[in-house]
Amino acid sequence: AQKITQTQPGMFVQEKEAVTLDCTYDTSDPSYGLFWYKQPSSGEMIFLIYQGSYDQQNATEGRYSLNFQKARKSANLVISASQLGDSAMYFCAMRERNAGKSTFGDGTTLTVKP
Amino acid sequence: SAVISQKPSRDICQRGTSLTIQCQVDSQVTMMFWYRQQPGQSLTLIATANQGSEATYESGFVIDKFPISRPNLTFSTLTVSNMSPEDSSIYLCSVEDSRSGTGELFFGEGSRLTVL
Numbered sequence: 001a002q003k004i005t006q007t008q009p010g011m012f013v014q015e016k017e018a019v020t021l022d023c024t025y026d027t028s029d030p031s032y033g034l035f036w037y038k039q040p041s042s043g044e045m046i047f048l049i050y051q052g053s054y055d056q057q058n059a060t061e062g063r064y065s066l067n068f069q070k071a072r073k074s075a076n077l078v079i080s081a082s083q084l085g086d087s088a089m090y091f092c093a094m095r096e097r098n099a100g101k102s103t104f105g106d107g108t109t110l111t112v113k114p
Numbered sequence: 115s116a117v118i119s120q121k122p123s124r125d126i127c128q129r130g131t132s133l134t135i136q137c138q139v140d141s142q143v144t145m146m147f148w149y150r151q152q153p154g155q156s157l158t159l160i161a162t163a164n165q166g167s168e169a170t171y172e173s174g175f176v177i178d179k180f181p182i183s184r185p186n187l188t189f190s191t192l193t194v195s196n197m198s199p200e201d202s203s204i205y206l207c208s209v210e211d212s213r214s215g216t217g218e219l220f221f222g223e224g225s226r227l228t229v230l
Contacts (some may be wrong), residue, residue: 037219095217103157
């Protein structure tokens, strides 16, 4: 079974609007971390935001916030006030404490329209 | 954050040849990870490289095809052996942020291999 599921292969958003990228996960490890990474067309992987399984509050980093719903095992990324430079591939990832390594979802390609 | 340098950044290789990718980190790290990203797809972990021990390979990846060296805490190499067109991918070296303790990854800029 896939551990990380991103059901949106592609998303479009108008510049300055907010967009939510979906991510669901599957684990039996009570201790885990959830991450979002951005990969522009240039290819580099950029860490955006982290949410720990025991964190009570949703993580925020500037225009990025993570909508963490533990019971539903979802960790959606919300990008507010989209910019043209946000156009990229976005990957959700999970690191289970016992596994010691990160697993990535299939990614969502976000296109911001002017 | 760790700064990771990978080389080559890209290469075009002939079928049947081997290529070694180098990864240099600007700080000492315990584990280094090698990922493969086939065109338009996600990242798949090839192996975890620990200093002073054999690399740990994921299912579907074997040492004969992807030998890894880890001679010290700042350097690792991945060799793609006896290449075929199916090996055309981006190969990424990464390390965890040891200071945050959260497990976030820093990545090299990747090595884009095209096998003809």
